[in-house]
Amino acid sequence: MPDANAVQQLAASILERWALLRMLRSKGIAAVQKRIEMEDFVAVDANAPVATETHGERAKCLQRLIRLDLPVPASIALSFATVRSIASGGTMDAGKVLAHFGKAPFVSVRPSSGDPEWGGPEAILNIGMNDARHAEFASLLGPEAADRLYSRFVQTYSVQVAHLDPDAFEAAREADAETLRSMLDAYEAEMDEPFPQDPERQLTDVLKSMARAWEGTSARLLRQARGAPPDAGLGLVVQAMAAGLGPPESGSGAIQFVSGDTGEAQINGRYLGQSQGRDALRSKDAICLARNSRGASLEDLCPEAFAELVSFGATCREGLREEMQIEFALVGGELSVLDAIPVQRQPQAEVRIAVTLANDEVISKDEAVSRIEPGLLTQLMHRQVDPSAQRDVLAIGVAASPGAATGKLVFTSAAAQAAHARGEPAILVRRETSPEDIRGMHAAVGVLTERGGMTSHAAMVARGLGLPGVVGASGIVLNRRDRSLTAEDGRVFKAGDCVTIDGTSGTALAGEVPLLEPSQGEAFRTILDWADEARDIRVRANADTYSEARVALAFEAEGIGLCRTEHMFFEEDRLTLMREMIFAGNGEGRAASLERLVSLQVEDFTQLFDLMECKPVCIRLFDPPLHEFLPKSRDGLRDLADAMNLPLSEVTRHVDALEEFNPMLGLRGVRLGVTIPEIYEAQAEAIFLATIHASRPERPVVPEIMIPLVSASREVELVRSRIEGVAAAVRTRMGVQFDYKLGVMVETPRAALRADEIAPQVAFLSFGTNDLTQMTYGLSRDDAGRFMADYVRLGVFPEDPFHHLDMDGVGELLSLGADRARGSNPDLVLSICGEHGGDQDSIAFCRAAGFDYVSCSPFRVPVARLAAAQIAISERNAT
């Protein structure tokens, strides 16, 4: 039972707030907020009610350091609410705060937001300096130190708080009495009043200025770009100054115990005598911390303090369970810990630090796994643009395939192949790519397209190949005739010009840019091994070719979830056979072409099965419309007519007849399988023959065959009985037994709705979320690029549904389909393939829906393994 008094109090507080709200509405916000009495600040000690959510990360961290008994100067934390009300004009009794710092307060104010990454106003040091303290410090620390302390404050206050011209207030670290005097004069001249002497006035102004800086539009946009929510708050920490100036050894610095680049153990940092704040990190006079052969060190200068810092480091690592950078000050040899933040680190270091902490039993393996943002792994698998490099952006598009590469511009697949043959790296630029460009993409080191989105052909192929790719760079103009592109800013780049594709950020850069090499070291493998221990949903890869399958295996995919066979037909000799097949019409000509295609596919599949050994391989039967295999240009048609030995008019008529208004919704997938059954029969024969070739007595191959684009269960019935017929014929002819599994790719809303009818006929269903998304939204992924950015910006779609699974619409079809399918076939294997397969939210969704595996592009496999593990761990921890 709640206490009666408490209830009454609550009621009273509600009435009070209500009255306030009414007033607020009637009189406007400013009038009311002025009345808010400041009360929410707290002296940070081991037990104070300080939380990251209310006071920010820095305040919380200080409390933790205090709990670890580190020498943290007295600190006061102001909550987000307090700072917000200061920003909107609330009055603040700075005196009450200063009362915590003795009679002559001497303090700093530092920002404390929810996440240090979001930025914030700069710290302001030496508040409390005035003429009287100056005189006092001159006798205590020496006149030089006193001048510096005072002039630093005058400079910061004038520029940051009073917003005076910075030129009038020079760098203060080297200041002497004269500099100080001229600054004080400059202030008075500008402000028509002497420099404020009252510490309370000083603090009030500093707090107000920092609170308002946080609310400024540019600061807000900047932090939102870095992932801050719109209502992110700022806390402030008022801390007693440890001056860092005065008698030896005085100074300041920062220390960390691992490399931010690699994560290896090493003492890193800088120390600068007679300095404050982050001076040591900025000055070329700063020295190293540990003893070394290159010069002076803190360890030489002040071995006790150094030893103490090292022990503080160990304490922090154990206590905060993280590698921290410690900011410290020395005052007359006495050490203060001013702040500590997690060591800034590159992705490679992030993984290594987590693994080392777990190996040292500072954190558990599960926690190490949970700490790595899965997308980070992507950066370890590809070359990346050096974050410190200059970027001369020539095009902005969709970050379609991560990684970076530099090469010479080419505008056709043929040119890319020619460059490849000459050993020159080429960047292929196309309006959009089509299957005819596959060979060009194989030959290129990066790809840039004017059109398309995350799931356009170019994007999908690039990710499959691990090729850096930027698509939908709609600002560029391709000038086909003179083989050049015009950038948004009007610059023209010609074939042969050197450019860099940054597929991680979705930009193309002019010229060569320094790149960082990929690094999947020991730690990368360890974290994924641990992830596999925690994970409880399988991860397969989408791999169409032998080389993609090799990548999938290298990333420890548990099988192939989607092998799109049509890509095998775009190689030169096969394309010719395909075209012959298409032109043959029914009858013997078609059978002959198909027979030759079968023998080629037998090789493809045998290699694939051999490579994958016992791992499952799910082969999707032929899916694209036939016209994708035919040329569209006049030249292409003429070549084809020559090759087929047919009149151009007949070839043109045939090609025209196959053309479709909406190829996505046309004669493809199982519709081809039903209307031209020879194609699927030929493919099934090739799969079965390869099965026999690749099977060993100890490890029989059991291929999975998947029927695409199903919308009615009768389609499955028809194809199934034909495939059964082919299997029986092959068994008889070859005198060998084998098994296979038949399944359906659920890509149409109707297949999901009718999954109960379809499921009893098959062994598995795999949801193809790319097409399912297209049809659920009535939105072509190839055409959506033109307005998707607008749509996301306007919040019409919270995110690109081709990028993040739409849980509400597509997701409902997924769970409804899964439920119905399992209802009529409880043994059914369920999975998702397509671009969403590697996405963390999708994996969580599929796992919750009881799916057996997810399948994603090979380079996403590590990401999916890690993401899946994190979901399992987080669920275990929640229960």
Added chain:
Amino acid sequence: MPDANAVQQLAASILERWALLRMLRSKGIAAVQKRIEMEDFVAVDANAPVATETHGERAKCLQRLIRLDLPVPASIALSFATVRSIASGGTMDAGKVLAHFGKAPFVSVRPSSGDPEWGGPEAILNIGMNDARHAEFASLLGPEAADRLYSRFVQTYSVQVAHLDPDAFEAAREADAETLRSMLDAYEAEMDEPFPQDPERQLTDVLKSMARAWEGTSARLLRQARGAPPDAGLGLVVQAMAAGLGPPESGSGAIQFVSGDTGEAQINGRYLGQSQGRDALRSKDAICLARNSRGASLEDLCPEAFAELVSFGATCREGLREEMQIEFALVGGELSVLDAIPVQRQPQAEVRIAVTLANDEVISKDEAVSRIEPGLLTQLMHRQVDPSAQRDVLAIGVAASPGAATGKLVFTSAAAQAAHARGEPAILVRRETSPEDIRGMHAAVGVLTERGGMTSHAAMVARGLGLPGVVGASGIVLNRRDRSLTAEDGRVFKAGDCVTIDGTSGTALAGEVPLLEPSQGEAFRTILDWADEARDIRVRANADTYSEARVALAFEAEGIGLCRTEHMFFEEDRLTLMREMIFAGNGEGRAASLERLVSLQVEDFTQLFDLMECKPVCIRLFDPPLHEFLPKSRDGLRDLADAMNLPLSEVTRHVDALEEFNPMLGLRGVRLGVTIPEIYEAQAEAIFLATIHASRPERPVVPEIMIPLVSASREVELVRSRIEGVAAAVRTRMGVQFDYKLGVMVETPRAALRADEIAPQVAFLSFGTNDLTQMTYGLSRDDAGRFMADYVRLGVFPEDPFHHLDMDGVGELLSLGADRARGSNPDLVLSICGEHGGDQDSIAFCRAAGFDYVSCSPFRVPVARLAAAQIAISERNAT
């Protein structure tokens, strides 16, 4: 509780059947079926267990005639099961049947299937004739009659039962002793046995032969083509012969009391003395029944019999509640009624007969309404090819728009317009039509396309215009260069050649063909008035133009359910404005073009509102992708460049940039509304201004505005707030108040799934089942034509889902969407628009789901009104 004995019996019968089945499987079907003992025949009297479902329509009708005390000769009915087992070799004790017909049986056998329309074997008369009966009849009826009776049987038996060469057995009606002799000899010569004398043997063979004829492949295919189910059964009726030959007055004939062409009351029929069966209907010697000025009549010849027939007619009409044709025989002046079937009738007569029966209170109005197959009305609204005309088919396609028209072939819209200007009817032939062809279609009298299905552009426009149309005639080849078409049989038809389009059957015919004029007379209106009394769901029309709306009104649509505004932009001057708008980009140019379009649309809408008076008009905002308004050909681009005064290269680039891979799934509908908001704002402004112009104080116009292609509720939010803004601005500017209703067209699966989110924002939802079907199946209506026929033939889809609403998939989205929408907005108005709106099953579905109205093309409105009434009546009768 079931009786213990009954249970035991059932068990025994199961065991027996099981044993039979095993034997059947081990020995083959024939061996077993021979064991089946015939027992299922029944003597037809007033109380015998005879039903259409078990014994066929004829047997049941004979029982009804007996109940009416008409003089029907003794009859035995064999059930479907009996006949089926005879066909598969079961033995039959014909003796038991013949025992019912006295010592010297003399009988006929007639087929009795479930529906006379399905056809069946010909009746066989005079079974029982042999040498002995011949002698007997010679003395009783005269030798001439005896010769004829015997030789008729010998002929029929030899040809139909023994399958001898018909040439050896001449027409027997005029037979004499010599003919008889030669037939008997011919039989003996062929069969190596004398003509069978035993009536039991005769009947056994006749029954077996008729039973087997029913099971023949061609008979089966034929009846299935006429709508019979695959397992349709045949019953047989064995009837005592009323000879029709012998002493005066003997003969046979048929009589009916209405005209089969018009349904008007008139005595029709033929009588022939000394004849049997249907001789009177085949012979030029037959006479009329009623007295007349042109020659002899039965009334003259035998006034008592005639009077009796007339009274029989009245009895039948009352008793069987239908206009019947009575088949009768006279034997020495004595009348027998051999059979009665419903009068064969043309659609016009069908309606008139039903109305007259109801007016005469023979049946109720509800029954009259229920008797008319709704699709029949279509034939009364359009010219039809005379069913008796010779048909020289040149192309077969989809029956896309009913009716028939003859005209000269033209191959371009321009040629159609030119022909129209010259006053010549033109048949427009296109590969497929696009919006640019609209004017050509307006000018043509019929349309034929090589591509497309029931919901292709050509089909939809043709139905809207009431223009006979055949689409997807994939057998023809269009030769654009020399403006000709090659028919499937190789004949070439040139521009100017005369052809006839039969949109009702889906064929194009060479030359001019006699046509029947449409006829919507008094009865047509009456039946629809009665339908409206019974109906409980509203019917609106899809009408895009003033003239379509006029048709809709003429057919008493209760409003416009879908007015597609984009068609208004294809007229010459507007198309230019549209193109200017598209080329203007953002800013002032666009605003100027839109302003001029607004003023044109204000006129359109004002006219429409004026015409429709208080009836609701639902206007769909702009839907198609912009590139539909741009030319595709090189010439068109050049013209456009001239008109826009822009370089060709720029125009081409702009047009190229708007091109889409899958226009159906691209930048159209609300996506244009969101990304180029000026278009919807302009349309809303036009609608509101027209609302003000057309409103009268006593009847304010309340327009309905519908947003197309929604897939997310935020799209509705954005458009809604903009339209609210426009409404407020117009109210202020004009100083006039008005109301409007906003709604959403549910066309994407996602909109149906998220209907609960969308519904609270709007006043109505209308399901656009065309697009919804496309997206649910992942199937473009324009591209499906190529394989839909195969798909339906193979039973992959039971029917074309663009023709008949797919209840399982699309239907589930409809009911799910409706439930969710009503759940969050109980006042919501729900409807269906699109091609399925006029379909009976869809109407039943929508009514069951609680929809408020259906909307269909104007010419379907009468059909929908009637269908809706029938559903309501059938539900009332069921409860």
